[in-house]
Amino acid sequence: MNLEPAEPVVTAPTPKVKAPSAPGGAEEPSAPEVKLSAEDLRARFGTTQVLKGISMPIEARTVTAVIGPSGCGKSTFVRCLNRMHEVAPGAVVEGRVLLDGQDIYGAQVDPVLVRRHIGMVFQKPNPFPTLSIQDNVLAGLRLNGTRVPNPAEVVERRLRQVALWDEVKDGLDRSGTSLSGGQQQRLCIARSLALEPEVLLMDEPCSALDPIATARVEELIHELRADYTIVIVTHNMQQAARVADTTAFFYMGELVEYDQTDVIFTRPKQRKTEDYITGRFG
Amino acid sequence: MSSVSNPPSIVRRTPRWLPLLGRSANPGDAVFRSVSRLFALLILVLVLAMAAQMAFAAEESFKEFGWGFITSQKWDPVGQRYGALPFIFGTVVSSLLALLLAVPVALGIAIYLSELAPLWLRKPIGFLVELLAAVPSVVYGLWGVFVLAPLMATTVEPALRSTLGFLPLFSGPNQGFGMLSGGVILAIMILPTISSVSREVLQAVPANLREGAIALGATRWEVVRVGVLPYARPGLVGAVILGLGRALGETMAITMLIGNRPEISASLFAPSYTMASVLANEFAEASQDLHLAALAEISLLLFAVTLLLNIVARLLVWQVSRGEAKGAR
Ligand SMILES: Nc1ncnc2c1ncn2[C@@H]1O[C@H](COP(=O)(O)OP(=O)(O)OP(=O)(O)O)[C@@H](O)[C@H]1O
Ligand SMILES: [Mg+2]
Numbered sequence: 001m002n003l004e005p006a007e008p009v010v011t012a013p014t015p016k017v018k019a020p021s022a023p024g025g026a027e028e029p030s031a032p033e034v035k036l037s038a039e040d041l042r043a044r045f046g047t048t049q050v051l052k053g054i055s056m057p058i059e060a061r062t063v064t065a066v067i068g069p070s071g072c073g074k075s076t077f078v079r080c081l082n083r084m085h086e087v088a089p090g091a092v093v094e095g096r097v098l099l100d101g102q103d104i105y106g107a108q109v110d111p112v113l114v115r116r117h118i119g120m121v122f123q124k125p126n127p128f129p130t131l132s133i134q135d136n137v138l139a140g141l142r143l144n145g146t147r148v149p150n151p152a153e154v155v156e157r158r159l160r161q162v163a164l165w166d167e168v169k170d171g172l173d174r175s176g177t178s179l180s181g182g183q184q185q186r187l188c189i190a191r192s193l194a195l196e197p198e199v200l201l202m203d204e205p206c207s208a209l210d211p212i213a214t215a216r217v218e219e220l221i222h223e224l225r226a227d228y229t230i231v232i233v234t235h236n237m238q239q240a241a242r243v244a245d246t247t248a249f250f251y252m253g254e255l256v257e258y259d260q261t262d263v264i265f266t267r268p269k270q271r272k273t274e275d276y277i278t279g280r281f282g
Numbered sequence: 283m284s285s286v287s288n289p290p291s292i293v294r295r296t297p298r299w300l301p302l303l304g305r306s307a308n309p310g311d312a313v314f315r316s317v318s319r320l321f322a323l324l325i326l327v328l329v330l331a332m333a334a335q336m337a338f339a340a341e342e343s344f345k346e347f348g349w350g351f352i353t354s355q356k357w358d359p360v361g362q363r364y365g366a367l368p369f370i371f372g373t374v375v376s377s378l379l380a381l382l383l384a385v386p387v388a389l390g391i392a393i394y395l396s397e398l399a400p401l402w403l404r405k406p407i408g409f410l411v412e413l414l415a416a417v418p419s420v421v422y423g424l425w426g427v428f429v430l431a432p433l434m435a436t437t438v439e440p441a442l443r444s445t446l447g448f449l450p451l452f453s454g455p456n457q458g459f460g461m462l463s464g465g466v467i468l469a470i471m472i473l474p475t476i477s478s479v480s481r482e483v484l485q486a487v488p489a490n491l492r493e494g495a496i497a498l499g500a501t502r503w504e505v506v507r508v509g510v511l512p513y514a515r516p517g518l519v520g521a522v523i524l525g526l527g528r529a530l531g532e533t534m535a536i537t538m539l540i541g542n543r544p545e546i547s548a549s550l551f552a553p554s555y556t557m558a559s560v561l562a563n564e565f566a567e568a569s570q571d572l573h574l575a576a577l578a579e580i581s582l583l584l585f586a587v588t589l590l591l592n593i594v595a596r597l598l599v600w601q602v603s604r605g606e607a608k609g610a611r
Contacts, residue, residue, distance in 0.1 A: 082497065084493070084496060084497060087493070087496055089401050090401075112499050112500070112501050113499065115496065115497055115498070115499040116498075116499035119497065119498075120497035122490060122493060122494065122497070124490055126488075126490040126491055126493065126494040127494075128491065128494065128495075128508065128509065128512070128513075129491070129512075129513060130512035130513055130515075131512070139495075139498060139508060140498035140499065143495070143498055143499060143500050143501075143504050143508060144499060188494070191498065192497070192498070195498065195499065
C-alpha cells in the first residue's frame with residue numbers, strides 16, 4: 001500500500017503489529033494481525049472536544065461494533081478512521097491512526113488516497129442520483145482514474161457480492177435512487193467494495209432499513225468478514241451481538257470498554273457498560 | 283377600509299358583504315385573503331393587459347409588414363420601412379456573448395463560494411457579489427463609456443485583431459463602441475445574477491452526496507464534478523437563463539455602449555443595436571403611427587421572449603430546490 005502522494009518518505013516495509021500469539025502459536029499459519037489502530041485519538045469541533053483520547057487496535061478481518069449512547073462520538077470516531085472528520089468546518093483531529101502500521105495522519109499522507117483504502121458506508125443511503133446503477137458501482141473506480149477493462153464484469157461481481165444482482169440485473173441503466181432504501185444501501189456498499197478497500201467503515205448502515213433489508217446487510221457483513229476489516233456503528237445491540245467479533249463501548253468521547261462481543265454483552269468488566277447494555281441509561 | 287381618523291367603534295364588525303368573500307368565520311381573514319388574492323390576480327391581469335395593449339398598438343405594423351417585420355433588415359423611419367432583424371440580431375448576439383463571457387466566471391464564483399472558500403470568506407464575498415447586482419444600470423453604462431470603451435478601442439480590440447484577426451469576428455476598425463463592448467458590459471451586469479442564483483442552487487445539494495463522493499476518494503474537484511454539479515445542473519441552467527433574461531432586457535448600459543446602428547455585421551467590433559435600445563432611443567421621438575406601431579411590435583417581441591425565458595428558468599431552479607432533479611440525466 002502506498003499512501004504517499006509523491007515520493008514516499010517511509011520506504012521501510014510497514015511493520016506488522018503482532019498480537020501476542022497463543023501458546024503453541026508457532027504452528028498457527030497466521031497470528032492475529034492489527035489492521036487499523038487508533039492511538040490517543042482526539043477530535044473536536046472548534047472548541048468542543050468530542051473524542052478524548054481513544055486508543056483502540058482493530059484486528060484484520062474481524063467485525064468490530066462501536067456502541068454507545070447518542071452523541072458519545074461514535075460517528076466522529078469512525079470518521080476519524082478515514083479522515084472524513086476533518087472535512088467538516090472547524091473539525092480538528094489529533095493523535096494517530098495506523099493503517100498497517102502507517103500513520104494516516106502523517107505529514108506526507110494524501111487523505112484522498114487513504115479514503116480509497118478505507119471505504120465508508122453512511123447511515124442514509126446516498127447513491128449518486130444522476131448516475132445509473134452500474135455507474136454508481138463504477139463511480140469510485142472512475143474517480144480513481146483506474147481504467148476498467150471490463151466494466152460489466154466489475155458491476156456484476158460487486159452487485160452479486162452484495163446480493164443485489166438478481167434484483168437489478170434487468171435495469172442497470174435505471175437511476176440509483178429508483179431503488180428501495182435497502183437496495184440503495186447495498187448499492188452503496190457495492191460502490192465502496194468496487195474500490196477493493198481493506199477496511200470498511202459503516203455508520204449505522206441499517207438504521208434506515210426494514211428488518212428484512214437489515215438481515216441482508218448483516219448477512220453481507222458476515223460474508224465480507226473473510227476479506228475485509230469492518231467497523232460498524234450501531235444502536236442496535238442485538239445487531240452488534242449478531243455481527244461483531246469485538247465490541248467497543250463509547251461513553252462521552254471515551255472508550256470505556258473494548259473486548260470480545262460475548263464478553264461485553266454477558267460479563268462486562270465496567271459498570272458503565274453493564275448499565276448501558278442492560279438499558280439502565282442511554 | 284376605514285380611515286385612521288375614524289374611531290374604531292363605528293367600524294362595522296361583520297360587514298354585510300362578508301359572505302361574498304367566501305366562508306370564513308373571521309372577517310379579518312376573509313378580507314386579508316381577498317385582498318391578497320386581488321393583488322395576485324392584479325399581476326396576472328397586468329401582464330395580460332400589457333401584452334394586449336402592445337399587440338393592439340402594433341396592429342398597424344402587423345398589417346403592413348406581417349412576418350416580413352422580423353426578417354427584414356431595413357429600419358428606415360424616413361422611408362417608413364421597418365424591419366426588426368438588426369435589433370433581434372443585436373439583442374440575441376450581445377446577450378449570447380454576455381453569457382459566453384459571464385457563465386464560466388459566475389459558475390467559478392459560485393463553486394468557490396459554496397464548495398471551496400473558507401467559511402469566514404463566504405459571507406463577505408457573497409455579499410459583495412449581490413451588491414454588484416444592486417448597482418444601477420446607468421452607472422455601469424457610464425463606467426463603460428469612460429473606462430471600458432477606451433480600453434476596448436486601444437488595447438483589447440487591437441490585441442484581438444493581431445492574434446485572431448483572420449476570423450471575420452475580429453476584423454474591421456476598432457471603435458470601442460460596438461457589439462463586443464456591449465457584450466462585455468452585459469456580462470459584467472449579469473455576473474452577480476448568475477453567480478448568486480447558482481450559489482443558492484449548489485448549497486441546496488444534499489451534503490450526503492458530497493460525503494459519498496469524498497468517501498470514495500474524490501478530490502475536491504471530483505466531489506464537485508461527481509457529487510454536486512450533476513445534481514445541481516437543472517438549477518444551474520435556470521440561473522444561466524435568468525442571466526440571459528436580464529441581458530436581453532437590459533437597456534441603459536448597452537445603449538450607451540453598443541453604438542446604436544441597425545446593421546448586421548460579422549465583426550464584433552462593429553456597432554450594433556438592440557431591441558431594448560431602439561425602444562429607449564426612438565419611442566419619445568416617433569411621430570408617425572407606423573413608426574410607433576413598429577416599436578410596439580418590437581416591445582411585444584422582447585416582452586414575450588423575456589417572459590418565456592424567465593418562466594423556464596424559475597421552473598428549473600425550483601426543480602432543484604425541491605429535490606425533484608433526482609432522475610435527471
Ligand atoms: N458539525 C458539528 N459541529 C459541532 N459539534 C458537532 C458536530 N457534529 C457532531 N457534533 C457533536 O459531537 C458529538 C459527537 O457526535 P457524533 O455524531 O460523533 O455522535 P454519535 O455517537 O455518532 O451519535 P449518534 O448515535 O446520535 O449518531 C456530539 O455531542 C455532537 O453534538
Ligand atoms: Mg452517529
